[in-house]
Amino acid sequence: MTTPANRWRDTPDRYGLISRLLHWLTAAQVILLFGVLLAWKGFGEHPVTLLLARIGPHGSLGAMLLVTTLLRAIWAYRQRHHRPPRPPGVGGLLARSVHLAFYTLLILIPALAILRQYGRGGHLIFYGMELLPEAEREIAWMMAPADLLHSPLAWLLLALIAGHVAMALAHRLWLKDGILARMLGSPQATRDT
Template structure:
């Protein structure tokens, strides 16, 4: 197993970040989908109660992942030539952008709405009682809409991964799942 990425495979650090964030995003978005369907039943109260903490964790992981991707940029498997490669690259850039903007706007709102800010029960900031309009407005306007956009993009990404694996059978999936040596 190699830690770093190579021209054939993503290494263990990239894979760990990719799959850990995939699971957390499933929890995060899946929880909101179930909330829409089931309403505020007790299970959902717990699930939705973890939303801000998991979201902040996702933001921290994204910052680590983006720095790692930047350091590995010359060592990574290359994109295919032509339109398919260009679309794959644009898709990955869009995923990174939304993985940053969606939680960042919500964190800005959390620090601007005057209520206490908690991270897994740890108090990060006491209540101020004062709402700061410019910190709250962007998330009120965009957090939900952009999060659903991220969910749609993830579905497209997973669909393309399955097309590579079962239709084109070109070994693309093995870059993120198969052996790393």
């Protein structure tokens, strides 16, 4: 039986409200980040891209994504004994590995970008607030890792997301095993049909 207190926390049957909120907030931030990026690549400076960039400046969204992911990782660690179990065998190992890769990429990609921004001598602005002041000079070793890895890791993240969505749909439509229902807040006990 779900009480108001345990709706917030994870249980063996489903993810709690906090886990689900952090998951979907992360998804929205990533969609907006890639949406702004792809709009700029496709349309250049256009009224729609300028509007998207005002709503979600790439640097501000990246910093927000880093904070959200750190909160999500802390919450997941605190809930680790209460969460729904992973599937057994290779499927469970694969799911665990992909989720670990998500956390790693969602922390590493914005952290590298922040390091590069500071290394360029620029300040870090979060929706108009200065979080880090300008450096007095360029620092090449701070820029090099992000110049090398930021974009390829972001595309790797997008590929993992596509696989994640495909597997969620496969669990819902073909396997009908209740996995997706747990992230939507429904108990696993009722099969996801």
